Amino acid sequence: xxxxxxxxxxxxxxxxxxxxxxxxxxxxxxxxxxxxxxxxxxxxxxxxxxxxxxxxxxxxxxxxxxxxxxxxxxxxxxxxxxxxxxxxxxxxxxxxxxxxxxxxxxxxxxxxxxxxxxxxxxxxxxxxxxxxxxxxxxxxxxxxxxxxxxxxxxxxxxxxxxxxxxxxxxxxxxxxxxxxxxxxxxxxxxxxxxxxxxxxxxxxxxxxxxxxxxxxxxxxxxxxxxxxxxx
Numbered sequence: 343x344x345x346x347x348x349x350x351x352x353x354x355x356x357x358x359x360x361x362x363x364x365x366x367x368x369x370x371x372x373x374x375x376x377x378x379x380x381x382x383x384x385x386x387x388x389x390x391x392x393x394x395x396x397x398x399x400x401x402x403x404x405x406x407x408x409x410x411x412x413x414x415x416x417x418x419x420x421x422x423x424x425x426x427x428x429x430x431x432x433x434x435x436x437x438x439x440x441x442x443x444x445x446x447x448x449x450x451x452x453x454x455x456x457x458x459x460x461x462x463x464x465x466x467x468x469x470x471x472x473x474x475x476x477x478x479x480x481x482x483x484x485x486x487x488x489x490x491x492x493x494x495x496x497x498x499x500x501x502x503x504x505x506x507x508x509x510x511x512x513x514x515x516x517x518x519x520x521x522x523x524x525x526x527x528x529x530x531x532x533x534x535x536x537x538x539x540x541x542x543x544x545x546x547x548x549x550x551x552x553x554x555x556x557x558x559x560x561x562x563x564x565x566x567x568x569x570x571x572x573x
Contacts, residue, residue, distance in 0.1 A: 344368045344459035345505070346450045349399075351386030352532045353525075353550055354465035354508055357516055359394055360523040361507045362463045369396040370457060372450050376406040376442075378414050379421075379536055386531035393526055402449050412439040414534060421534050423543040427552060430545050434473060437534060437545060443476035447485055447504070454502050455495050462489075463505045469512055482506055513553035528562040542567035 345367035347359045363369050371394075373387040384401065391399040410416030413436045422435055443466065450462045466477035475481065486504050490496040508516055520527070532550045533540035540547050542565035554561040 343461065344370060344454075344457055345461040345463055346370045346372055346454040346457075346459050347396075347463040348446055348450055348465065349373050349387045349391060350465075351383040351388075351390060351530060352465075352546075353513075353520070353527070353530050354467060354516060355387075356390045356525050356530045357520040357523065358463050358465040358507060359390065359396070360520065360525050362461070362505070363394060364523055367461060367463075369394065370453070370459065371396045371399040372453055373399070373401045374446055374449070375401055375403045376415070376439075376445075377404075378406070378439075379417065380414065380531070380534050382533075382536050383531045386529055389529045390526065393529065400453060406439065406442075413437050414439055421544050423541075425545055425548065427549070430549070431473065434475060435545060438474055441476070443474075443481070444485070451489055451493065451502060455493050458495075459502060460500075461503050461505050463507070465508050466506050467508045467511065467513075467516070469510065477509075479506075479509060482509070513549055514556050517553055517557060517559070530563065532563075537566070539564050539566045541565070 343366060345362045347362050347369055349355045349359050349371040359369060359371060371391045373384055375381060375384055406415045413419040413421045419436055454462050468478050482504055489504060490501040495502060532546045534544040534546050535541045540563050551561060
């Protein structure tokens with residue numbers, strides 16, 4: 343069975359890649375260079391894909407900085423820092439990139455149908471504190487209809503399935519799953535900044551560090567500041 347896996351190079355997507363391979367799929371990874379602030383994640387994506395032994399790794403380039411709308415695509419918007427987990431859960435954050443998963447899944451769908459894949463894996467998570475609208479179950483269900491109705495493969499009765507193995511997992515559970523699968527955490531990159539070291543204070547770093555701390559584990563990634571955020 344062929345599967346296209348959306349791979350950012352972060353903790354979640356790397357776990358999903360290893361899960362797809364553990365499910366017995368031939369892995370075809372796809373990553374996106376959309377001129378994001380944290381393009382360093384693409385280096386991680388390359389390294390993780392290479393180590394995992396995917397059949398092919400595509401990196402699609404386009405530019406979402408043309409209209410911005412997010413702290414990840416507009417340098418004039420400051421990244422949130424030092425927020426508590428409670429603060430992260432209050433509103434959809436400025437790190438939300440408008441319609442990003444819709445764009446990503448559209449590319450993945452085209453790639454999947456071209457290679458006659460049966461599945462597309464994506465590491466969306468509905469329990470993350472930030473609550474991105476395009477990471478929720480109702481969104482995935484709607485996109486599954488798009489996959490079925492908008493492709494030759496779907497209209498002929500063999501729709502490509504969207505697989506979301508992390509959607510109902512806490513970050514700690516994702517790390518536990520990744521540990522069982524052998525995900526190389528030291529190669530992954532979750533930070534929203536583009537520095538040589540992960541910042542430790544952006545929302546993504548703090549969520550990641552809090553989960554490792556809760557499990558009593560040490561994140562092997564190097565940080566400028568190793569946050570001890572709790573709760």
